[in-house]
Amino acid sequence: MEMERQETYDIMAVCLLAGKIMLQSGAETYRVEDTMMRIAASFGAHQSHPYVTPTGILFSVEGTEPTKTKLIRIIERTTDLEKVASVNGISRKISAGEFTIEEAYKELKKISESGSPYSLWVHVLAAAISSGCFLIMFRGSWGDFFPAFVTGGLGFLSLLYFHQLVPIKFFSEFSASLLIGLQALFFVSTGIGGELDKIIIGSVMPLVPGLLITNAVRDLMAGHLISGLAKGADAFLTAFAIGAGIAVTFSFL
Template sequence: MGNQVEQANEIIDVCLLAGKIMLQSGGETYRVEDTMMRMAAAFGIKHSHSYVTPTGIIFSSEGPDPSITKIVRILERTTDLKKVALVNSISRKICSGDLTLVEAKKELMEIDSRDLSFPFPIQVVAASLASGCFMIMFNGVWNDFIPSMITGGAGYLGFVYFHRFVSIRFFSEFLASFIIGLLAFIFVKLGMGQQLDKIIIGSVMSLVPGLLVTNAIRDLMAGHLVSGLSKGAEAFLTAFAIGAGIAVILRFF
């Protein structure tokens, strides 16, 4: 009986680790729950329940096996879809019998400890190029391409920099959008830019919570009302912070 309980504990720990990685990296709620339950079933826990919210995961086993319930708190969330894909790949290997419990735990711990994001300079360059391209996509003029690149890159740089010192994400987004609006106004005022609105629209796109909105809608459609509404509220607050930063510039300048 003792070995059975210990084995069940190890299985649940691996499932919770996989769910934690996915949820912290931007995975949808229903995907996290489905992955955890499939992994548990593949390791022998046929009857399990999982309840996932953006801030925590509850997982339990039931049936003839020992009934065990564990919880994991989610303190930070970011966007790293590569980690989500890697955990999905490990889950498929587990379900097909290609990975043992020990091997799965080792690979998951390795994924959890790694930083798979692109180097910060590349992120800034990508945000700059995306800002210029979005500006053109919104019917901007080519003369505003360089100002949009500079404004968008500076805004993203400011967002990451402020977020390191201020843990409140919405405050960082407000300051970043404030920088974007101020730089766009300066470029237009100096004659280096023509369309203030197009420069601002293109530059703030790197801050827009696109993944949050998508996940909120998908969770709502899948019936996860708590997660869907909370993610929708987070996306709304993010959009409000971005809009407030731009509104301050337009109001006073």
């Protein structure tokens, strides 16, 4: 009986760790719940009930008395689809019987403790290049590519810096968009840039919560109303922060 209880706890630990990694990395709510149930079923816990929200995971397993239930909080959320794919890969191997509980937990722990495979400057460079490319996509001129490149890169760098300074998303996104607007205004006023609106639009695109909006819609369509509405509200606040920062910039005109 004691061994069965301990095995149940081990299964729950693996499922909760997998769910935590996926939720923190930007996975949809229904995908997290489905993965947790599949892992539990593969280890013999067929009566599992995960309940996932953007800020926490509640997981319960039946079959032993009393019923086991655990709760974990989710504080930080980011976008790292590579980790989501890695957890899905481990889940498939568990379903195929290639991992024991201990091996699966060790592999998931490695993923959880691993940082981003790309350095800070690679992220900033990618944001800068994408800003310039978005400007061209929105029919901007090639002469504005460099201003958008610089503005988008510095804006994304300031987002990361302000978020470390004050871990409040609204503040960091507002500050970053304000800085983007001021930089774009500087480039246009000095004659280096031509179209202020195109430079701003291209530069703020790395800040736009595209994945968050997509996940909100997908969760709503899958019937996860609380998670869908919460993620939608989060995306709205991000969009409002970006718009407010740019609006402050235009007040200087």
